[in-house]
Amino acid sequence: MPNTKELAHREELHKRFTGAHALCAGCGAPICVRTILNAIEEPVVVINATGCLEVATTRYPTTAWNIPWIHVAFENAAAVASGVETAYRVLRRRGKISQEIRFVAFGGDGGTYDIGLQALSGALERGHRFIYVCYDNEAYMNTGNQRSGATPFAAQTSTAPVGEKSFGKPQRRKDLTEIVAAHHIPYVAQASISDWYDLARKARKAAAVDGPAFLNVLSTCPRGWGHPTDQSVKIARLAVETCYWPLYEIIEGRWVLNYIPEEKLPITEWLRPQKRFAHLFEPQNRELLRQIQQQVDEEWEKLLRKCERYEAL
Amino acid sequence: MKRYEQGEFFLEIEPRRCKGCGVCVQSCPKGVLVLNAEGKADAKEIAQCIFCGICEQRCPDFAISVHKVKVLQPSCV
Numbered sequence A: 001m002p003n004t005k006e007l008a009h010r011e012e013l014h015k016r017f018t019g020a021h022a023l024c025a026g027c028g029a030p031i032c033v034r035t036i037l038n039a040i041e042e043p044v045v046v047i048n049a050t051g052c053l054e055v056a057t058t059r060y061p062t063t064a065w066n067i068p069w070i071h072v073a074f075e076n077a078a079a080v081a082s083g084v085e086t087a088y089r090v091l092r093r094r095g096k097i098s099q100e101i102r103f104v105a106f107g108g109d110g111g112t113y114d115i116g117l118q119a120l121s122g123a124l125e126r127g128h129r130f131i132y133v134c135y136d137n138e139a140y141m142n143t144g145n146q147r148s149g150a151t152p153f154a155a156q157t158s159t160a161p162v163g164e165k166s167f168g169k170p171q172r173r174k175d176l177t178e179i180v181a182a183h184h185i186p187y188v189a190q191a192s193i194s195d196w197y198d199l200a201r202k203a204r205k206a207a208a209v210d211g212p213a214f215l216n217v218l219s220t221c222p223r224g225w226g227h228p229t230d231q232s233v234k235i236a237r238l239a240v241e242t243c244y245w246p247l248y249e250i251i252e253g254r255w256v257l258n259y260i261p262e263e264k265l266p267i268t269e270w271l272r273p274q275k276r277f278a279h280l281f282e283p284q285n286r287e288l289l290r291q292i293q294q295q296v297d298e299e300w301e302k303l304l305r306k307c308e309r310y311e312a313l
Numbered sequence B: 001m002k003r004y005e006q007g008e009f010f011l012e013i014e015p016r017r018c019k020g021c022g023v024c025v026q027s028c029p030k031g032v033l034v035l036n037a038e039g040k041a042d043a044k045e046i047a048q049c050i051f052c053g054i055c056e057q058r059c060p061d062f063a064i065s066v067h068k069v070k071v072l073q074p075s076c077v
């Protein structure tokens, strides 16, 4: 049981992000934000890219944020974070700020995999000390579920429809975690809103490294994915149990696996509860299902070969 | 506001804040919570609660919280 002191401290971290926002029931974004902000002990400044999280937490004249929070545009959260972090570093050197402060940027997959990738790459390569968190709900949800570079193969979106001549998105998703790792930054991790303890530990590790850190967090969207609003944690968990979304980290270039399912579930377990994949269960699409399973198996095998260690959190 | 007491701890649920997302239900390690007929969180098995605070930490809408009863000490002045 927690003691009174722990409860008081928790209360304080709690106040960073509050309720009464307009994010949907079952949205992964606030779960991701709460878990991360509750895990970082130091004062935090948040930089938010445009997207559901930003729009639904800052409806004028209200805000869900009780800490310094900056939004500039869709594509430049990492550039804004670079600027803020640089100003902070200069002010510290001049003795005008003595506090340790952490800078956390939140961007959706559209804002991170696609339109913000150049800004992110620049910030990572320059080595700014900040944490970039991508809450990846696998499409541009705020504007009505358009496909992004993170949308999985064969998923239906408003711009990758299902019809006589199309079966959803014809391309595979890009592996952003690996792209980020190629920047040789000190800490990169993949996490899911379902595994809160793993995510919290990763946030804490990210806050401790002296340089850029990146977290790619699978984040449910009941509206876009088409699953019941009260099943988000279970759905996100299935992504982990099927090895569609493995939990791992790359610490100073060394790959560490954080979870190996006791029994790797077939990919259909993850696909079936989501309407965006409903067409895959029609008899004519059996081949697509086979292809998806093959892609997942290949990527999982590849990951196992890269990982030097297995450390469950 | 609903209040469930057990010893020196209590759990509070504010149904007006609850969106019925089930995050607390699926995160509770002791199976204490359920969604009721109105689709809101309820502590069905409060006797099982260990007041770990996981539900409180996870709820995206700040609808559920864990508290400790404050025992007022007699003043020693």
Ligand SMILES: Cc1ncc(C[n+]2csc(CCOP(=O)(O)OP(=O)(O)O)c2C)c(N)n1
Residues within 6 Å of the ligand: A050, A051, A052, A053, A073, A074, A075, A107, A108, A109, A110, A111, A112, A137, A139, A140, A141, A142, A143, A148
């Ligand atoms: C330069 C620019 N282009 C387009 C938009 C419109 N827009 C606002 S939010 C959004 C989608 C964001 O998608 P994502 O980053 O995945 O976040 P999500 O909404 O899914 O959480 C778009 C296209 C914009 N605000 N700025």
Ligand code: SF4
Residues within 6 Å of the ligand: A022, A023, A024, A025, A026, A027, A028, A029, A052, A056, A137, A141, A142, A220, A221, A222, A223, A224
């Ligand atoms: S549309 Fe999706 S991402 Fe946007 S608030 Fe709703 S659940 Fe969250």
Ligand code: SF4
Residues within 6 Å of the ligand: B017, B018, B019, B020, B021, B022, B023, B024, B025, B040, B041, B058, B059, B060, B061, B062, B063, B064
């Ligand atoms: S997590 Fe919060 S909003 Fe969701 S069902 Fe539980 S109390 Fe309600």
Ligand code: SF4
Residues within 6 Å of the ligand: B011, B027, B028, B029, B030, B031, B032, B033, B048, B049, B050, B051, B052, B053, B054, B055, B056, B066
């Ligand atoms: S405090 Fe812990 S045990 Fe009690 S209801 Fe919440 S999550 Fe379950």
Ligand SMILES: [Mg+2]
Residues within 6 Å of the ligand: A108, A109, A110, A136, A137, A138, A139, A140, A141
């Ligand atoms: Mg998105």
